Amino acid sequence: MEDVPGIVVTGASGRMGRVLLRLLAADPRCRLVGAVEREGHPWIGRDAGEAMGGAPLGVTVTDDPVEAFARAQGIIDFTAPEASLGFAALAAQARAVHVIGTTGFTEEQIARLEPAARHAVIVRAGNMSLGVNLLVALTRKVAAVLGEEWDIEILETHHRMKVDAPSGTALMLGEAAAEGRGARLADLAERGRDGMTGPRGRGRIGFASLRGGDIVGEHDVLFATEGERILLRHVATDRGIFARGAIAAVLWGQGRDPGQYSMMDVLGLG
Ligand SMILES: NC(=O)C1=CN([C@@H]2O[C@H](COP(=O)(O)OP(=O)(O)OC[C@H]3O[C@@H](n4cnc5c(N)ncnc54)[C@H](O)[C@@H]3O)[C@@H](O)[C@H]2O)C=CC1
Ligand SMILES: O=C(O)C1=N[C@H](C(=O)O)C[C@H](O)C1
Numbered sequence: 001m002e003d004v005p006g007i008v009v010t011g012a013s014g015r016m017g018r019v020l021l022r023l024l025a026a027d028p029r030c031r032l033v034g035a036v037e038r039e040g041h042p043w044i045g046r047d048a049g050e051a052m053g054g055a056p057l058g059v060t061v062t063d064d065p066v067e068a069f070a071r072a073q074g075i076i077d078f079t080a081p082e083a084s085l086g087f088a089a090l091a092a093q094a095r096a097v098h099v100i101g102t103t104g105f106t107e108e109q110i111a112r113l114e115p116a117a118r119h120a121v122i123v124r125a126g127n128m129s130l131g132v133n134l135l136v137a138l139t140r141k142v143a144a145v146l147g148e149e150w151d152i153e154i155l156e157t158h159h160r161m162k163v164d165a166p167s168g169t170a171l172m173l174g175e176a177a178a179e180g181r182g183a184r185l186a187d188l189a190e191r192g193r194d195g196m197t198g199p200r201g202r203g204r205i206g207f208a209s210l211r212g213g214d215i216v217g218e219h220d221v222l223f224a225t226e227g228e229r230i231l232l233r234h235v236a237t238d239r240g241i242f243a244r245g246a247i248a249a250v251l252w253g254q255g256r257d258p259g260q261y262s263m264m265d266v267l268g269l270g
Contacts, residue, residue: 249263
């Protein structure tokens with residue numbers, strides 16, 4: 001057992017954290033060695049499995065990431081942007097592979113990951129599922145073939161508790177569409193339409209966000225022109241798809257050179 005990588009889950013009590021704890025505890029390719037939550041969280045000091053209402057997992061939830069990361073070869077992190085930035089520095093000190101699923105980073109925050117990536121492997125993606133990463137590749141291809149007379153619109157739909165918009169996945173899809181057109185998303189994005197917006201700009205990439213109930217995550221990429229439309233769609237019904245992708249990433253990262261990688265690298269779709 002000791003020769004498989006030890007993995008710590010941050011944000012252990014979260015929607016993703018719970019799924020990860022269950023999958024990691026049953027995965028023979030790695031060992032669950034730690035569970036981290038924020039200071040003051042009611043799970044601190046409890047066994048992670050018991051805190052979830054199940055059998056003990058033999059891992060006590062801690063608010064001390066330094067102590068937890070010292071035992072780990074990999075960190076799987078679905079928390080919040082500033083928390084992930086702090087974890088990146090600590091994971092780099094521990095030379096552990098840091099898989100970041102957190103979304104909602106600003107450009108400035110993304111740039112702050114760079115020092116950590118000089119010392120350790122970071123795999124970051126707004127969506128860890130195979131299906132979405134294939135959709136990203138397809139979006140890039142379709143956008144490269146179709147001219148600007150085809151309008152591109154991205155619609156994302158998530159549960160009522162999601163705090164960032166557009167979703168990380170929607171931004172990945174937008175970036176892929178912009179790349180397909182040989183441009184930067186920052187130059188093409190149309191976000192937050194409201195009121196007398198005027199007609200949409202030619203060649204722009206529009207975003208819309210819906211929030212409701214317990215929807216796990218749905219993404220549509222619409223290509224529309226006169227007389228026809230193409231709709232590419234991914235529907236997630238189970239958070240296990242993201243967790244399995246994150247586990248694949250943390251295993252893939254073992255022994256690699258320091259640097260920033262994406263799920264495209266992990267899945268060989270780059
Ligand atoms: N890349 C992907 O495939 C996916 C990304 N996500 C992203 O992952 C993030 C988390 O999503 P959910 O699990 O739904 O959210 P959540 O709100 O259920 O869980 C986040 C957890 O992080 C904990 N946390 C926050 N700050 C912390 C800190 N400083 N130290 C330790 N723990 C801390 C919170 O207490 C909470 O338990 C979001 O940014 C979401 O968009 C979610 C699903 C898939
Ligand atoms: O917050 C979520 O739930 C999800 N977040 C990711 C995103 O922002 O795209 C991935 C997935 O859609 C679920």
